[in-house]
Amino acid sequence: MNKALFLDRDGVMNRMVKYPSGWDSPQQPQDVRLVADIEKVISWANANSVLVIEVSNQPGVAKGKMSQETSDAIEEKIHSFLEEKAAIIDKTYICFHHPEAIVPELKKVCDCRKPKPGLLLQAAAEFKLDLENCVLLGDKGTDIETGKSTDCTTIIYIHTEDTTDKVEAATQAKADYTIKRISEVVPIINNLFRSI
Ligand SMILES: [Mg+2]
Ligand SMILES: [Zn+2]
Secondary structure: OOOEEEEHHHHHHOOOEEEEEEEOOOOOOOHHOOOHHHHHHHHHOOOOOOHHHHHHOOOOOOOOOOHHHHHHHHHHHHHHHHHOOOOOOEEEEEEEEEOOOOOOHHHHOOOOOOOOOOHHHHHHHHOOOOOHHHEEEOOOHHHHHHHHOOOEEEEEOOOOOOOOOHHHHHOOOEEEEEEOOOHHHHHHHHHHHHHH
16 A cells, blocks of 8 residues: 655645735745745655645635636646755645635535545545555644544644634644644654554
8 A cells, every 4th residue: 555645735835925915825926935844844755655645725716816827837836846856746636616616617515625535535546545544734624624534644734824713723623743843744754654
């Protein structure tokens, strides 16, 4: 069975951005900045036969906030910044849906929008993963819910780059591990994956 590290994207791989309207995910490629040390987590996994799988909700296109082209360009920018640091994402699964979408073809109650487990289940099927032996790193309560519902070991990264209600919800999440710096992840996953 393959082993995988699931990574949420916004707030974990790339930093949240403070816009005049408040904190949000990057709305344009030039706003992309990596979270400090995330490349070390990814490189560790790359070097230790652990697949790195991005699992992300991106409802911006559905909500009419950006074009698909812009969304794709932001995603590409994140991956190219990581590649510059020799950190490789093996596979990306994105949910573009939203129940309140204004773009009709993306308006749906889907099975893949976290906290639903669809993205993880797709990855498990494609890569023959035993989800019990996988780890999920996220920064929201909904990420942790997703990981817990599929028996992954969960790590929540608590940062302050988000609306206060979301930060508060994150601190309430009952993750297996709670961290305040991404540099804390490698020792944790080094232990976890060694014992799997
Ligand atoms: Mg996030
Ligand atoms: Zn979806």
